Amino acid sequence: MCFSSFVCVCLCSFDLKNIWILLYWCTEVLPLAVTALLPAVLFPLFGIMESKQVCMQYLKDTNMLFVGGLMVAVAVETWNLHKRIALRVLLVVGVRPALLMLGFMGVTAFLSMWISNTATTAMMVPIVQAVLEQLNSPQKGENPLPISQSQENGMTPEEKLENSSNPQDKLIIQDSHIPLEKPEGTEAEEQVGEEAEEKERMKMCKGLTLCVCYAASIGGTATLTGTGPNLVLTGQMSQLFPQNGDVVNFASWFAFAFPTMLLMLTLAWLWLQLVFIGFDLKRTWGCGAVQSEKEHAAYDLIREEHRRLGPVSYGELSVLGLFILLVVLWFTRSPGFINGWATHIFNTKAEFVTDATVAVFVAVLLFVLPSEPPRYLCFWRTQSFDTEPPRGPTPALLTWQVTQRKMPWSIVLLLGGGFALAKGSEVSGLSRWLGDQMIPLCSIPPWAIAVILCLLTAIFTECASNVATATLFLPILASMSQSIGVNPLYVMVPCTLSASFAFMLPVATPPNAIVFSYGYLKVSDMAKTGIVMNILGILCITLAINSWGRAIFNLDTFPSWANTTASITTGG
Known part of the structure; x- marks a missing residue:
């Protein structure tokens, strides 16, 4: 089966019952959250699924995992914990161009692992803008001082000299009006130098x-709750392969995706260095050079912003503690190489406790625990935080009003619509038909199939949202992998990252x-830089899935849970 035939199968895979949803999802004629509600209307009308069955797809375990994780992220944003972390790291790395870029990328990637990519970017870009203004401001001696600084007692320097009684000052005025002769070519050289500097x-x-x-975008891939496609993957795995044994959980995904993220982030930093800054060690790294006044000003700006945050408050410490608790519980619930705490206490007979249980538990604590030290800690309260004991009820770490305002509820509907669309494809027989059409792909090596699919996904996601892309592709890839006898994760995981x-x-x-x-970039700048980034990303994914990914997800074998599902699907 040639590549063009494979593309045609993918494009023709949605029958008329699903084509409207596909078109609306890709073109965004309606808001994506509204488009996600269309299965609840169209599937009952077309006789695909009963309304009760469709509506049950909109609030699954994955949705609750997303809601709980987002509530913790909202608390981090509300208490400015993310900004404190960002500014502190920038103070450590300094303002040399190469290290400054590394600091911005490292902080952004780390924060986007836990809070939304959009919120992270919206917080970081103003900091970048302020630092750039300091780095691009003229140094002393390059331009005259502003009028407000050069005037004194309402007189300019020339007026002060004219009114002076000192004869030497008169000579200074006369000499100042004598034009100075500049060597030939000096003005042209200065202009060329200014243009090059600009x-x-x-x-x-x-x-x-x-x-x-x-x-x-890169940092969000490292955790299961970092970005939408990761949640779509775990949701589709639970729906399409219910007997998978929780193969994709927070710990297993982090073990695979975090090294991949670090590799991709390093390559991206080197590529951006090469394109926009260069590898001049003295200028970009500061080897053997003294900081300029601009760099001192930029560093002082970051330090001042950090100082304005004030001392660490009790609320910040509490949110940080709950955040650490959430991560520890996620990692130790079912680490894979040993039985986790959930297996010993709750999941001896069935999987009662999941990552969603942990996320919702910590989210509830945010609405229970106080934002100020309780009354029985009044002494520690006054000594440590310099605040008076509360006279009325103490507000919680997170209020529902703040949560309702900052939560991206549309993503919850978007995830639910994707699950409903996948279930409709399965019930209508589309998955079975698609699997039959892709049997000739057995002649192509699995690694080549993964590369081709990553390329298609990367191209498609440039025109559609990443959640919509994952929602449309993953059910197709699951059916294809069953038909050709390849572990479904071998193609689903790379395309999720892509x-x-x-x-x-x-x-x-x-x-x-x-x-x-912000006006610095043209579309051509982003396109020329981004195409190399996409190539680097596909190379990193290919390396990861064929090395440590094989060991983590046991990709060398076709799992029994996929084989059982395949036989049921083809037999139904």
Whole structure:
């Protein structure tokens, strides 16, 4: 089966009962959250599924995992914990161009692992903008001082000299009106030098802003709750392969995706360095050089922003503690190489406790625990935080009003619509038909299939949202893998990561749009840089899935849970 035939099968795979949803999802004629509700209307009307069955798809375990994780992220944002972490790291790495870019990318990637990519970018870009303004401001001696600084007692320096009684001052005035002769070519050389410096400044602005949106997209792939496609994967696995034994959980995904993220982030940093800054060790790394006044000003700006946050509050410490508790519980619930705490206590007979249980538990604690030290800790309260004991009820760490305002509820509907669409494809027989059409793919090596699918997904996600891309592709890939006898995770995991690698267009992701709105970039800048980023991403994914991914997900064998599901699907 040739590549063009494979593409045709993918494009023709949705019958007329699903074509409207597909078109609306790709073109965004309606808001995506509204489009996600269409299965609840169309599937009962077309006789595909009963309304009760469709509506049950909209609030699954994966949705609750997303809701709980987002509530913790909202608490982190509310208490400015993310900004404190970002500024502190920037103070450590310094303001040399190479290290500054590394600091911005590292902080952005880390924060986007836990809070949304959009919120991370929206918080980081103003910091980048302020630092760039300091780095691009004129140094002393380059331009005259502002009028407000040069005037004193309402007189300019010339007026002060004219009114002076000192004869030497008169000579200074006369000499100042004598034109100075400049060597030939000096003005032209200065103009060329200024143009070159301005070009370098603009390149640095482009590089430092691009690195933020790229790092946000890359960092979100490292955790299961970091970005939408990861949640779509775990939801589709639970729905299409209910006997998979929780093969994709927080710990297993982190073990695979975190090293992949670090590799991709390093390559992205090197690529952006090469394009926008260069590898001049003295200029970019500061080897053997003294910091300029601009760099001192930029560093002082970051330090001042950090100082304005004030001392760490009790609420920040509490949110940080709950965040650490959440991560520890996620990692130790079912680490894979040993039985976790959930297996010993709750899951001896069935999988009662999942990652969603942990996320919702910690989210509930945010609404229970106080934002100020309780009354019985009044002494510690006054000594440590310099605040008076509360006279009335103490507000909680997170209120429902703040949650309702900051939560992206549309993503919950979007995930539910994707699950409903996948279930409709399965019930209508589309998955079975699609699997039969892809049997000739057995002649293509599995690694080549994975590369081709990653390329298709990366291209498609430039035009559609990453969640919509994963929702449309993953059920098709699951059916294909069953038909050709390949472990479903071998093709589903790479395409899930590829759905997040939207680097080429401003409209591809909200982080790209935020960065583009600051005016430093052209579409051509993002496209030329992004196409290499996509290639690097596919290479990293191919390396990861064929090395440590094989060991983590046991990809060398066709699992029994996929074989059983395949026989049921083809036999029904």
